[in-house]
Amino acid sequence: MTSAATLESDSPAATQTLGERLGRLLEAGDVVALLGDLGAGKTAFVQGVARGLDVTSARVASPTFTIVNEHPGRVPLYHIDLYRLVHADELFELGFQEYLGGDGVAVVEWFDRFPDEQPAERLEIRIEITGEQSRRLRATAHGARAAARLERWIG
Template structure:
């Protein structure tokens, strides 16, 4: 099932990530797609907050993976922008990260899509009609709308 959400600004995008972080289970993989600057890292900042991680979350563009501990689950934040294939993903220890029972958040997941399971949570972030608006499609997860 795919649900679509529209956010107005980075704060609302992060809030949607917080909700996912509160719901997510150990071993989950979140596969992001979206253009540069679409809000993947902002969503992941929220995800980390929802997991109770106190650290500042930044894009792992040059390190490929950032690890965050201190919440109810560890968060492994991957950026696959510079990877040429899923073979390189396995070279950096993908299976070891999966085995650690945390949450793997994968930016530019389309570069390694053949290595991801079908049950991965898919998050596609696109720009909306206004500059700060984002249209976020989430697949394989319960409704993230805030409880009324």
């Protein structure tokens, strides 16, 4: 089973296309953690995932004041951004755990801010800025389910 892979992107559109290809493979209960600096391209990637999940609702943007944006699609997309969250307690108020491993796909930006809350089973994608328009995506599968998704995604 593949547990790690490195992918290159040379434009925002290319990052979205990578996200879209993954989105087509995702199923209810999947969790994707997106890591990387401000402006790395995490939200750009989620926009692609949304397309792959046939999300037709409003634009997928970085949630500014909300932590979770729900988008109906082939299965629901829960786009979560933990950047502005200060205390882990707030996660409980959000009902955060119910978004993970539930009836939809959870894509979580800045999951590394709350490492203890990360489920054992998840596909982690770290986006590195390698140039003005270039990005390196390092994907690591945690668990067999994530490994299966990764294998199909890059295969």
